[in-house]
Amino acid sequence: MASLQTATEVLEQSFLEIRAKLLEIGASLDRIERAEDSSHLKNDPRLAQISRSIEILNEDGFDRAERIQQVFSDSYDPNWNS
Amino acid sequence: MYFVDPHVHMISRVTDDYERMARMGCVALSEPAFWAGFDRGSVDGFRDYFRQLTEFEPTRASWSRIQHFTWLCINAKEAENVSLSREVIAMIPEFLDRPGVLGIGEIGLNKNTRNEATIFQEHVDLAMKTNELILIHTPHLQDKYKGTRMIIDMLLDDSRVDPDRVLIDHVEEHTVGHAREEGFWCAMTLYPVTKCTPARAADIIEMYGDDRIMVNSAGDWGPSNPTAVPDFIQELRRRGYSESKIKKIVYDNPLEFFAKSRNFAFTPPDILAAEEQAKFD
Numbered sequence: 533m534a535s536l537q538t539a540t541e542v543l544e545q546s547f548l549e550i551r552a553k554l555l556e557i558g559a560s561l562d563r564i565e566r567a568e569d570s571s572h573l574k575n576d577p578r579l580a581q582i583s584r585s586i587e588i589l590n591e592d593g594f595d596r597a598e599r600i601q602q603v604f605s606d607s608y609d610p611n612w613n614s
Numbered sequence: 615m616y617f618v619d620p621h622v623h624m625i626s627r628v629t630d631d632y633e634r635m636a637r638m639g640c641v642a643l644s645e646p647a648f649w650a651g652f653d654r655g656s657v658d659g660f661r662d663y664f665r666q667l668t669e670f671e672p673t674r675a676s677w678s679r680i681q682h683f684t685w686l687c688i689n690a691k692e693a694e695n696v697s698l699s700r701e702v703i704a705m706i707p708e709f710l711d712r713p714g715v716l717g718i719g720e721i722g723l724n725k726n727t728r729n730e731a732t733i734f735q736e737h738v739d740l741a742m743k744t745n746e747l748i749l750i751h752t753p754h755l756q757d758k759y760k761g762t763r764m765i766i767d768m769l770l771d772d773s774r775v776d777p778d779r780v781l782i783d784h785v786e787e788h789t790v791g792h793a794r795e796e797g798f799w800c801a802m803t804l805y806p807v808t809k810c811t812p813a814r815a816a817d818i819i820e821m822y823g824d825d826r827i828m829v830n831s832a833g834d835w836g837p838s839n840p841t842a843v844p845d846f847i848q849e850l851r852r853r854g855y856s857e858s859k860i861k862k863i864v865y866d867n868p869l870e871f872f873a874k875s876r877n878f879a880f881t882p883p884d885i886l887a888a889e890e891q892a893k894f895d
């Protein structure tokens with residue numbers, strides 16, 4: 533069941549939504565930066581996850597969502613049960 | 615369009631939600647056993663809960679002409695209490711032959727602990743001994759990938775388990791591929807903020823196909839939406855999919871999976887309407 537829409541149609545439908553979500557992320561990061569104790573957060577692992585995810589957005593491919601999920605996931609050890 | 619919500623905790627919803635779901639086309643739903651918002655203190659607390667799931671909820675659903683099915687277990691959150699879990703697992707068979715009971719669920723992992731894994735395997739053992747379907751809860755957020763892999767490892771380790779009789783729920787972009795490759799049924803939960811959105815669920819179906827997959831609302835204690843499946847239907851319509859393609863995911867697939875349960879007795883809505891009409895003729 534591949535997409536029935538052309539890339540142009542998808543972009544038409546999602547452009548304003550993408551723009552709004554990017555603004556929301558920008559404003560949220562600004563809000564963190566403006567808050568008083570922001571310097572304490574420099575080494576917070578969650579900010580590193582956010583920053584790695586933003587890099588992924590700029591990479592090619594059609595598995596960006598999956599790769600961002602991996603950024604926010606605990607690692608799995610295949611030998612966990614042995 | 616008629617739809618089935620294969621995972622919705624109606625015990626946490628008001629009667630008006632049944633009615634709203636019915637008005638939007640819901641004709642059947644299944645309600646897995648889950649956490650009550652607090653840890654229950656005794657096996658009798660679970661016995662009463664199972665009575666509610668098998669007696670009163672089907673009645674309440676019927677007021678809106680919705681057919682109610684259910685799944686029984688002690689959920690992963692309460693599985694840390696191993697002795698209570700074992701008492702509950704020993705009591706579950708009292709209910710397995712009641713009408714509408716589809717199997718064991720939603721079992722799985724929550725924080726991916728040893729105790730959770732032990733109780734998960736003991737539930738699977740019960741399901742295999744009693745020939746029940748299994749509905750799996752996978753953890754949320756950072757625990758999901760690891761927990762889903764652990765669950766699949768445990769299921770594949772048990773040679774009695776047929777993946778075609780197991781539904782793995784709450785799959786997302788990073789877990790759906792592995793679950794499908796191993797032959798399991800999958801479900802996506804449409805849930806504000808922390809889970810999948812209708813658009814992302816539609817993307818996953820475009821990438822992985824529409825076989826052995828379904829969507830649900832989870833409707834529970836959190837800020838969830840029991841009419842999320844109609845939102846998904848609208849998303850697919852907006853993308854140009856035919857009504858029959860959409861129906862496969864929101865109606866045919868869940869019914870095909872449920873039909874593997876010996877307790878599944880479903881009357882299609884058109885036949886139900888004709889039967890009701892006949893009473894007045």
Ligand SMILES: [Zn+2]
Nearest residue numbers: 646648720832
């Ligand atoms: Zn649930």
